[in-house]
Amino acid sequence: MTRKALLGFSLFMIAFTLVLILTASPLLVRPIVPGASFPLGNLITWIGLVSLPLAIYTGIKELYRPKTKIQKGFRAVILLIILLNAAWGFVGYYLSGNWAFNFTNDPQSSLRYWNYIYFIVLSSLVFLLAFGIYRLIQYFR
Numbered sequence: 001m002t003r004k005a006l007l008g009f010s011l012f013m014i015a016f017t018l019v020l021i022l023t024a025s026p027l028l029v030r031p032i033v034p035g036a037s038f039p040l041g042n043l044i045t046w047i048g049l050v051s052l053p054l055a056i057y058t059g060i061k062e063l064y065r066p067k068t069k070i071q072k073g074f075r076a077v078i079l080l081i082i083l084l085n086a087a088w089g090f091v092g093y094y095l096s097g098n099w100a101f102n103f104t105n106d107p108q109s110s111l112r113y114w115n116y117i118y119f120i121v122l123s124s125l126v127f128l129l130a131f132g133i134y135r136l137i138q139y140f141r
Contacts, residue, residue, distance in 0.1 A: 003058050010055035017048025038099035046089045053081040053124045060131065074131055081127060085120050 001009075020028055020041070028041025057063050057078045066072045092101045095109040095116075103110035 003064055007055060007058040010051040010058060013047050013051040014055060017044055017051070020044060036099075042089065042092070042099065042101065049085045049088050049120060050082065052121065053078055053085055053127070056124060056128055056131075057082060062135075063131075070134065074127075074134070078127060081120070081123050084123070088116070088120060091116055 019025075025041075028039060028044065030040045032038050032040050032043060057075075062071045063075050063078055066075045089099075092113055093099055095101075095113045096103050096106075101113065103113065
């Protein structure tokens with residue numbers, strides 16, 4: 001898959017995920033396989049969470065093909081963020097004990113789960129802000 005195709009897919013998945021979540025679509029609670037306890041919404045959210053840093057990575061040429069040491073450092077950070085986002089489903093399963101991420105009688109695990117979500121989403125946004133500041137500094141040099 002080319003960089004532009006991957007960027008297009010990532011942007012589509014971010015938009016698709018946001019629309020489904022913001023409209024509270026009934027599609028989100030439908031199981032992937034009838035009788036399974038793995039809701040389609042978890043899979044869609046998982047793909048959307050990975051798509052956020054992936055869109056940043058594929059959309060910024062200096063990250064995809066870094067030339068300087070600083071750009072290589074930024075690239076390493078965004079790849080780590082992608083990895084953390086890709087681990088979201090497994091972290092949720094580990095903390096809840098099920099693929100539906102139901103935290104019955106375990107508020108501490110639920111709190112850890114939500115903190116992990118906040119961290120991985122905010123890390124992408126903070127990264128984008130930091131890289132934007134870096135590019136502004138480079139522009140005015």
